[in-house]
Amino acid sequence: MALTVSQVARLAKISIRALHHYDELGLLCPSDRSEAGYRLYSQADLQKLQQVLFFKELGFPLEDIRRILGDPTFDLRTALRMQRQLLTERAARLDALVHAVDTALDALEKGTHVDKEAMFEAFGDFDPSKYEEEAKQRWGDTEAYKESARRTARYKKEDWKRIKEEGDALFQALADLLAAGTSAASASAMDLAEAHRQYLGKWFYACPPAMHRGLGEMYVADTRFTENIDKVRPGLSLFLRDSFAANAERQGAADAPCG
């Protein structure tokens, strides 16, 4: 039943080296080894590999995949939403590129003598003056604009981390309240709950108070969430549920379910 590296590699259409790499990272360690030290993969290993490849296709870095698969309470929902967003953006971009290539090919096949400059007119995506105007419209020609222009490049790469940190900070702040014995229905707790709700809306999806309350319910109902939230501080999931609910009440939420 146990498969060797080359067999697994052929099945999954990846390289042997990739399997070695996943082993090194602790991402997918074969569940057995032969006497001679050969890697032996079980059916369960294959299933895990399947999951690894899924997330890889979605564009997750391997280190994240390791954590995702190792940590069953990872926030799949928000991660998938972000990834969906990313994928659709990439798809739109690809569509645009295919279009640009078609235009270029058309021109080539008709005129034969199309010079490259003309080709790029079709792909009119880099007119400096246009960019500058757009940029000024957005931020004005201020110091803030200069600063912003400089930082946006970094943002792209660090989005994930920043967003995660922002969320973690909110949870931590709520955990601190819990530790201090503050009530989940206190103004400070509700304010943080509201901040968390807005945080979700800002980065992931519109989350009306009723849905937020539902999310809190899920935190205690679903042990996968509960366990991990309580790692920050025991009892935090309950505290979150209550503060989310209190805040939802304050915001005048009806008794709508989450979803």
Next chain:
Amino acid sequence: MALTVSQVARLAKISIRALHHYDELGLLCPSDRSEAGYRLYSQADLQKLQQVLFFKELGFPLEDIRRILGDPTFDLRTALRMQRQLLTERAARLDALVHAVDTALDALEKGTHVDKEAMFEAFGDFDPSKYEEEAKQRWGDTEAYKESARRTARYKKEDWKRIKEEGDALFQALADLLAAGTSAASASAMDLAEAHRQYLGKWFYACPPAMHRGLGEMYVADTRFTENIDKVRPGLSLFLRDSFAANAERQGAADAPCG
């Protein structure tokens, strides 16, 4: 008129380091430097950058882009067709992934308690037995199959090079005939012309004899092609045109134009 690195970087929405990198590679060297050694980019440099970014978006490696832009007779048409193919495949894959993510999200929002295995059923793309059957159907469980399975992984990465080499070899063979004084209408020349036509059909696009003849015409009509083809051997472009035409005649082509 001359722009500094940071200005260009802001306009093109790339990093300064990237510009340094392109300079190092000889891909985009600023046409001027200040007394202090500052890079100064002209409008022409910006246009070239525009082209660089276009090809980069299409997924070409930088080294290839350098050669493409440095060599005006590069076979844009075939390159673009290949790239188009690649892009549509990638787009299709992205679509499938978005779908898979949607399914996963749906399940998550309904059931909340969806385990990962169920999630991957939606993305049923890794059933080992399925793969194995498919593979056997295609190649049978032979030595050739084993070999093939081992090589396909490499093919992906080396496609470009192999295909280019195949084309180069054909051109070289024809150049040898020319050097030997063989007629462009000789059987051997026509056979090579036919091989080139089939080569195009195999890797790029269906090229009926009449279109192939038109391609030959272009080789002499468009100096960008002429110059570079004649680098292989002076007069080769003419020889190609004539042998393509002779072969088209032999294949019973009407007098249709290329395209």
Next chain:
DNA sequence: GCTTGACCCTCACGCGACGTGAGGCCCTAC
């Protein structure tokens, strides 16, 4: 004239996901 701070330069190492040998053990088969 001097400092401050934004901007520029050139090394040069780091990263992520492997590719690609090198050198050597294992295992079956002739």
Next chain:
DNA sequence: GTAGGGCCTCACGTCGCGTGAGGGTCAAGC
């Protein structure tokens, strides 16, 4: 017993930059 294929573990290479370190340049304000 030796030839071959498959497996192992280092360990360095690749690509497209990111990210400092260490230091010169330049316009503005004191």
